[in-house]
Amino acid sequence: MKEYDRDKVRAVGLFGGGGAGKTTLGEAMLFVSGAITRLGKVEQGNTSLDFEEEEIKRQNSTSTAFTNLEWNKHLVYLVDGPGESNFVSDSMNTIRAADTVLFVMDAIDGVKVTTGKLWEEATKLGLSKMIAVTKLDRELADFDKTLQNIKDVLGIDAVPLTVPIGKGENLTGVADLLAGKALIYQKDGSGKYKEESVPEDLNSRREKLVEGIVEADDSVMERYLNGEEIGQDELMATLRKGVISGEVVPLFAVCPNLNLGAHPILNAIIAIAPNPLERKPVKALDVKAGVEIEIKPSAEGPVLAQVVKTVRAFEGMRSIFRVYSGRIEADKAIYNSTKQTKERLGGLRVLKGKEGETAPYAAPGDIVAVAKLKETKTGDTFSDERQSLKLPEFPKPASVINYAIEPKSRGDEERVSGGLNEIMEEDSSITVRREAETAEFILSGMGQVHIENTIDKLKRRYNVEVNLKEPKVPYRETIIKTAEAEGKHKKQTGGRGQFAVAWIKLAPKGRGEGYEFIDDIFGGSVPNNYRPAVDKGVQEAMVRGVVAGYPVVDFSCTLFDGKYHPVDSSELAFKIAGRKGFKEACKKAGMKLLEPIMNIEVVIPSENMGDIIGDLNSRRGRVQGTDQKGSNAIVRAQVPMAEVLRYSPALDSMTSGRGAFSLEFSHYEDVPAHISEKIIASAKKGEEEEEE
Numbered sequence: 001m002k003e004y005d006r007d008k009v010r011a012v013g014l015f016g017g018g019g020a021g022k023t024t025l026g027e028a029m030l031f032v033s034g035a036i037t038r039l040g041k042v043e044q045g046n047t048s049l050d051f052e053e054e055e056i057k058r059q060n061s062t063s064t065a066f067t068n069l070e071w072n073k074h075l076v077y078l079v080d081g082p083g084e085s086n087f088v089s090d091s092m093n094t095i096r097a098a099d100t101v102l103f104v105m106d107a108i109d110g111v112k113v114t115t116g117k118l119w120e121e122a123t124k125l126g127l128s129k130m131i132a133v134t135k136l137d138r139e140l141a142d143f144d145k146t147l148q149n150i151k152d153v154l155g156i157d158a159v160p161l162t163v164p165i166g167k168g169e170n171l172t173g174v175a176d177l178l179a180g181k182a183l184i185y186q187k188d189g190s191g192k193y194k195e196e197s198v199p200e201d202l203n204s205r206r207e208k209l210v211e212g213i214v215e216a217d218d219s220v221m222e223r224y225l226n227g228e229e230i231g232q233d234e235l236m237a238t239l240r241k242g243v244i245s246g247e248v249v250p251l252f253a254v255c256p257n258l259n260l261g262a263h264p265i266l267n268a269i270i271a272i273a274p275n276p277l278e279r280k281p282v283k284a285l286d287v288k289a290g291v292e293i294e295i296k297p298s299a300e301g302p303v304l305a306q307v308v309k310t311v312r313a314f315e316g317m318r319s320i321f322r323v324y325s326g327r328i329e330a331d332k333a334i335y336n337s338t339k340q341t342k343e344r345l346g347g348l349r350v351l352k353g354k355e356g357e358t359a360p361y362a363a364p365g366d367i368v369a370v371a372k373l374k375e376t377k378t379g380d381t382f383s384d385e386r387q388s389l390k391l392p393e394f395p396k397p398a399s400v401i402n403y404a405i406e407p408k409s410r411g412d413e414e415r416v417s418g419g420l421n422e423i424m425e426e427d428s429s430i431t432v433r434r435e436a437e438t439a440e441f442i443l444s445g446m447g448q449v450h451i452e453n454t455i456d457k458l459k460r461r462y463n464v465e466v467n468l469k470e471p472k473v474p475y476r477e478t479i480i481k482t483a484e485a486e487g488k489h490k491k492q493t494g495g496r497g498q499f500a501v502a503w504i505k506l507a508p509k510g511r512g513e514g515y516e517f518i519d520d521i522f523g524g525s526v527p528n529n530y531r532p533a534v535d536k537g538v539q540e541a542m543v544r545g546v547v548a549g550y551p552v553v554d555f556s557c558t559l560f561d562g563k564y565h566p567v568d569s570s571e572l573a574f575k576i577a578g579r580k581g582f583k584e585a586c587k588k589a590g591m592k593l594l595e596p597i598m599n600i601e602v603v604i605p606s607e608n609m610g611d612i613i614g615d616l617n618s619r620r621g622r623v624q625g626t627d628q629k630g631s632n633a634i635v636r637a638q639v640p641m642a643e644v645l646r647y648s649p650a651l652d653s654m655t656s657g658r659g660a661f662s663l664e665f666s667h668y669e670d671v672p673a674h675i676s677e678k679i680i681a682s683a684k685k686g687e688e689e690e691e692e
Contacts, residue, residue, distance in 0.1 A: 001350050001359040004075045006299055007275045009365040011077040011322070013098030015091055015122075017112025018084035018657065021134040022104045023049045023061055025256040025265075026080045032191040032262050033076075035069035035352070039189050039259060048353040049080045053460060054453050062087050062453055063426075064094040064309055066320060066351040066367055071266045077367050081118075085660045086447035086648075088114045089397040089429040090309070092121055093378065097308045097322040097367050100128040100243075100273040102265070107133050107141035110149035113603045113632060113660040119154055126280035128243050128273060131251040132265060136164045137171045137258060147251070153630025158251040159212035162264045163205055174253045174261045175199065177206045178235065183263065191259040210235065216242025240272040276365025282324050284381070287337055287388040295389065297364045301325040303334075305362070305382040306391045310425050311369075312461070313354075317425060318369045319376050320351070321362075328362045328382065335385035338393065339375045342385070346371055378428055397429050398662055399444035401648045403451055403468040405432075406441070412464050419462035423454055430454055435471070442471055447648040473642045475679065476594040476668055477545035477552045482507040483589035487537075487581020489573050500573035502526065502534045503561035504581040506589050509554045511668060515542065518558040526562035526574070533571040534559050537578025546583055547591040548683035553668075557582065593671040593679060596641040601634060602651065604659040609633040611654050619643035620672075638666055 014022040023042055026049050031039045040047030045056035049065040061082040068077045079098050081091030091114075095101060101122045105111055111119075122129060133146050143164050150158050162174040165182060173184040175198045182196040198206075214221040214230060217238045224230055230238070242248030250268060254261035281294035284304060295304050303326030307319045328334060330348040335341075348368045349356035362368045383389040407416050420432050420443070431444045445451045451468070459465050484505045491498040509516065517535040526534070535557070542552040562577070600621070604612055606628065612635050613623055621639035628634075644663065651659045671679065 001357050002070075002075075006277050006364055008074045009077070009276055010074060010269050010273050011079070011097060011099045011276060011365050011367060012269055012273065013079040013081060013095055013101045013127075014104055015079075015081045015095055015101055015115075015118045016083050016104040017109070017115045018060060018082070020083060020104045020106045020109075020112070020115075021256050022083060023047055023065075023080055025102075025104055025132060025134065025254060025262065026065075026067070026078055028191065028254075028256040028259045028262040029076075029078065029266060030067065030069050031259065033069040033071050033266065035067070039191075041257075051354045054456050057456070058449070058453075060084060063311070064090050065353055066097075066369075067353050068350060072270050074270050076266070076269060077365070079367070083112070083114050083118075084447075084449065084657070085114055086445070086450035086453070088117065089446060090427065091118055092397070093394045093428075094308045095121055095127070096125055096306070097320075098127060099276060099279045099365065100130060100269070102130045102132055102269075104132045104134060105146065105150070106135040106138075107143055107146045108135055108138055109658065110146050111153040111630065111632075112658055116153060116603075116629070116632065117660075123246075126246070128246060129249045130243070130265075130268070130273070131158050131249060132254045133251065134254055134256060136253055136255045137168060139168050141167060143167070143253060149631055150251075153632060155630075156249055157212060158249045159209055160205065160251045160253070161209065161268060162252045162254075162261060163202055164253040164255075165199060165202070171255060171258075171260070174264065175202045175205075176264050177202070177209050178232070178239075180206070183261070185258065185260040187258060187260075189259045191262065193260075193263070213239045213242065213248060216245065216247045236271060243272045244274045244278055276324075276363075279324070282391065284383075284389040284391050287340075287390050293389075295325050297325050299325075299327060299363050302387050302389065303328060303382060303384045304389055304391070307376055307378055307380045307382075308367075310378045312422060312426060313371065316372045317422075318349075318371050319373050319378075320367065320369045321382065323362045323364055323366045323368075325364055326384070330358075330360055334382050335388070336376050336380050337383045337385075337388045337390045338380040340388075341375050343373045343376055345373075377425065394428065397446065398664060399429070399431060399446065400661060400663055401447055401451060402442050402444045402471045402645065404440040404471040405443045405466045405468060408465045408467055415462055415464045416458065416466055419458045419464060420454075422461075423457055427454075435474075440469075440471060443468075448646075448652070470645055473645070474596060475548065475550045475671070477547050477550050477591050478554045478594055479506050479508050479552070479586060480590035480592055483585045485581050485584035485588055487534075487577040487579065487584065489576040489580060497565075497568040498570065498573040498576075499563075499565040499568040500530070500570075500577040501563035502537075502559060502574060502577040502581050504534070504538070504578065504585055505558040505560060506582070506585040507556045507558070508589075509556055511554055511594075513554055515539070515553065516556040518556055520558050520560040521562070526559065526564060527569075530564060530569065530571060530574040531559060533574040534562075534578035534581075537575035538582045540575070541579040541582045545591065546586045548593060548680045550593070550683075552586065552591075553594070593676045594668040595671045597638050597666045597669050598641050598644060598663045599636070599666045600639050600644060600647075600661055600663050601636050602659060602661040603629075603632055603634050604651075604655050606631055606633045608655050608659065609635060612651075612659070615650070615654065640669075641665075
């Protein structure tokens with residue numbers, strides 16, 4: 001790998017909503033730079049960035065890809081993150097590998113929900129930002145409307161450095177406003193162009209561009225307002241200052257599927273984007289001192305790097321990390337301050353899609369991969385052991401869809417478990433757990449496509465298939481009124497018998513107050529040493545209720561009388577008596593079902609709000625409030641879990657994939673009578689089938 005001074009390195013992320021053209025733009029940039037010799041097409045499945053079989057099948061990025069190119073004697077790392085809501089959690093992790101984020105938005109849909117989330121994350125991390133507006137050759141493309149949408153949703157006045165010449169099928173090129181040139185492209189995908197004068201109707205845009213740039217420097221702005229003409233070199237210096245500080249967001253018109261407009265973007269990355277040493281200081285925890293400190297990127301400073309992604313490769317699991325400070329040598333030990341252990345590094349590789357080339361070391365700005373680390377996981381920090389620094393670990397996103405899974409073939413349980421464990425190393429937004437209450441293995445993810453993608457990987461990599469079933473809803477049972485009952489256990493089999501009588505009283509408690517055992521025995525009707533056994537018997541019985549087999553909650557159990565035998569009584573006998581008394585008291589008290597209620601927040605384009613509210617109402621939801629954020633609407637509601645088990649594909653259908661939602665448990669409520677009857681009937685039918 002060729003070596004570059006740090007001021008000749010750029011780390012750029014291509015992020016934004018799904019389908020905006022990030023991968024296509026990345027391919028165009030690679031092609032015009034000479035990094036690849038063929039311009040790949042997503043729809044043809046031959047891009048260098050989408051190389052996983054699942055990505056080729058779906059014609060969409062499902063995982064972040066890493067590559068690099070050389071432009072004007074500079075090394076440019078490209079990080080191409082997925083934008084679909086099913087996979088955007090990967091982008092939320094890998095976005096921090098970039099110093100500059102090039103947000104890709106199309107001229108039809110504008111700012112998508114996932115774009116807004118990624119924008120907020122980039123802002124929080126202090127990253128520089130640029131915008132590329134794509135799909136300008138489409139019939140409904142509207143460049144100026146997209147600029148307004150960006151302002152409305154993101155609250156910024158982006159500064160267009162290039163604007164389209166023509167629109168729709170008449171798109172011919174872009175006008176580079178700062179350079180004062182029109183780039184007219186051939187439409188054969190070669191990326192070749194000729195320079196012409198900027199069309200008259202676009203000249204007025206340059207003045208607005210200059211106004212946007214000079215705002216980054218008060219002294220320059222004052223001179224400009226006083227009528228002084230600002231020279232080209234000073235304009236570029238001011239623009240660069242504004243981009244690095246975050247005060248200026250340059251915007252570019254580009255049509256990557258025609259390979260039109262990539263050149264000005266590459267030139268701007270070199271001219272105005274920060275190099276790794278100009279990145280804002282990174283906040284890290286000094287583990288030994290227990291305080292947060294700021295680490296300014298420096299080639300000579302303390303080692304600080306973070307694993308942004310783990311992927312499976314032919315040589316084993318690869319850990320891909322970004323270096324912020326210091327120098328990391330290949331084939332030497334490195335300290336993992338997250339796990340507080342040393343790891344032995346093998347060879348370092350600078351990735352080009354699924355390929356790569358070796359590097360002797362990694363310095364600030366470098367994004368490299370290393371294989372077969374024993375303890376290191378995604379989000380872990382590398383640092384000097386003597387100055388143990390730790391970057392914040394990545395937040396785990398809340399799952400929005402769950403399936404119960406089982407192998408199609410008996411005996412495949414271990415292969416399914418092993419395969420899923422490896423997939424979870426790559427993708428922390430996938431989780432698998434065993435639900436003790438229902439004895440099901442639950443596979444959770446970020447959406448229907450996310451789950452399907454995981455199942456496809458299981459089949460392709462590990463040759464194992466699974467059945468997906470809708471998971472059981474964790475209903476609860478509770479008593480309606482106070483009731484008393486006798487629990488009696490008497491058994492005589494010759495020799496020592498078993499005898500215990502426990503009188504108990506069940507009383508309802510408030511929702512969420514749980515279970516309480518009350519010892520109200522006066523005298524010696526039940527000896528002290530047997531009373532806890534009654535409590536234990538009740539707790540064992542309440543795990544499986546008497547109506548539909550769900551746990552019984554929110555009640556008190558009072559032991560107020562009983563009988564014992566000095567020889568035949570035992571803890572076991574009183575435990576059984578407690579269990580019998582509980583079941584009899586439940587029958588007298590009357591039972592009802594409770595269902596889990598979820599808080600749901602749905603972010604959708606404003607035009608879909610009416611449909612979403614109507615749909616939530618049809619799911620027995622209660623809308624709690626709505627907000628407006630630019631052209632997006634936010635709907636908050638409470639809805640029964642049973643009604644949103646399959647909400648992800650429904651939302652995709654209603655919003656054409658432009659919506660996103662999050663769920664969290666709120667509380668339990670009574671199940672309506674007509675629904676309760678169906679649940680109970682289904683439970684009884686299941687019991688009968690088990691008995692057969």
